[in-house]
Amino acid sequence: MNTAQTTLxxxxxxxxxxxxxxxxxGKDILPDTIRRYSNDKFPGLESVLRQYVADEGDVTPTAACVAVAGPVRDGEATMTNLDWTIDRDTLTRATGAHTVAILNDLQAQGHALGHLDPAKIQTVLEGPQAHDNAAKLVVGVGTGFNATPVYDLAHGRVVPPSESGHANLPIRTELELRLCQFVSTAHGFPAVEDxxxxxxxxxxxxxLGVEAGDPRELSAKDIMAHCDQRTDARAIEAAQLFTRILGTVCGNLSLIQLPFGGxxxxxxxxxxxxxxxxALGFGDAFRDKGRFAGFMGNFGVYVVHDDYAALNGSAAHLVSLAQGD
Known part of the structure; x- marks a missing residue:
């Protein structure tokens, strides 16, 4: 890389x-520089980043920010499913950057809002027009579950850390109670993420297989494939159970955080x-709040279809740091 690129x-x-x-x-990810590394081939993050720096021609970035799938406290990250130590000293050694930052991956997603291609945002529930600084809520549903509010304040954007996936599952029906009892056998506690x-x-x-006296297992990928093709009634029923609980949880979090920005x-x-x-009832479950059902119409719900949003959010966060926000 030439010296002009060291400003990146x-x-x-x-x-x-x-x-x-x-x-x-700045806030723009350079698509040609995106590289993916298998974690099991490296002893730690420092070796991954050193490999990347070498692959990009020994570039020395001015700043570095990483988004981590796990809690971050006092500048140190603990990976939920990986035994790596990640702290500011590690980033500085590996990259040579003067400014370094560590975010929880969901925090990075929060920092990405407003900096994503609108074509990659799907509307699930329409919400009323809100001012740009209205509070937002980002909800991560993937290998785990988490949710956190996004606040745009006078001094900049604030996305606090959270571990919402480890709160108790809500229970609305007898079926959901039995589901809670079923999943609690794994950890002794029915968490949202379960x-x-x-x-x-x-x-x-x-x-649902145990309930029907016909226990079977299926991967999440295959369950969704059956839902897409409508070839397994139990897969559709499982997805509906999942969706309605997702709607309930998102509705609960919306009442707590009041994300008028979506x-x-x-x-x-x-x-x-x-x-x-x-089709599976997300909207009905989201708004099922008794006398507050009408109030739930204040919150639009969207799905972000950008696999690189955490990278965008990390870049946006570094720009904010550079501006002194």
Whole structure:
């Protein structure tokens, strides 16, 4: 790389299986620089980033930000499904950047809102027009579950850390009570993530098999394929159970956070089921709040179909830091 490119920043999205790394010019990700690395081939993040720097011609970025699938506290990240140590010193050593930052991956998704291609945002429930600084809610549904509010304040955007997926599952029906009891046998506690995730969809399918006296297992990918092709009634029933609980949880979170700027669903499972949300009753469950049912119409719900949103959000966060926000 030539010296002009050393003004670029480095951003990374670290999942449990793969790490994606790219260079950004301000808030814009440079598509030709996006690379994916298998985590199992590296002993830690530092070696991944050093490999990326070498692959990009020994570039020295001015800043670096990584989005991590796990909680972040005091500048140090703990991966939920990966035994890696990630802290600011690691980023500085690996990249040579003067400014470094670590975000939870959902925080990065929150920082991406407003910087994504509108064509990649699907409307599930229409909401009324809101001012640009209205609070938003980003909900991640993928390998796990999490949700956090997004606040645009006078001094800049704030996306607080959260671990919403480990709260209790809501219970509305006898069937949902039995589902809670079924999933709690795995961890002794029925958490939201035990149903609202890829593994959770598989548990919902297995639960319905036990209920029917015909226990069978199916992967989340195959469940969604059967839903798309309408070739397995139990897969459709599992997806409906999943969707209605998702609607209930998103409705609960909306009443807590009042995201008049919209609720944004992100993550691979959210994208996979997005075409079925309306038919499977998401809207009905979202608005099923008794005398507050009408009030729920204040919140639009959208699905983000941008697999690189966490990279965009990391780049946007670095721009904010550079501006002193």
């Amino acid at each position: 920043s480095l951003v990374a999205d670290i999942g449990g299986t793969n790490t994606r790394v790219a260079l950004a010019n 149903v609202l995730s890829g593994r959770g969809l598989e548990r919902a399918y297995a639960f 609720v944004y669903l992100v993550g691979g499972v959210a994208r996979a089921i997005s075409g079925h949300l309306t």
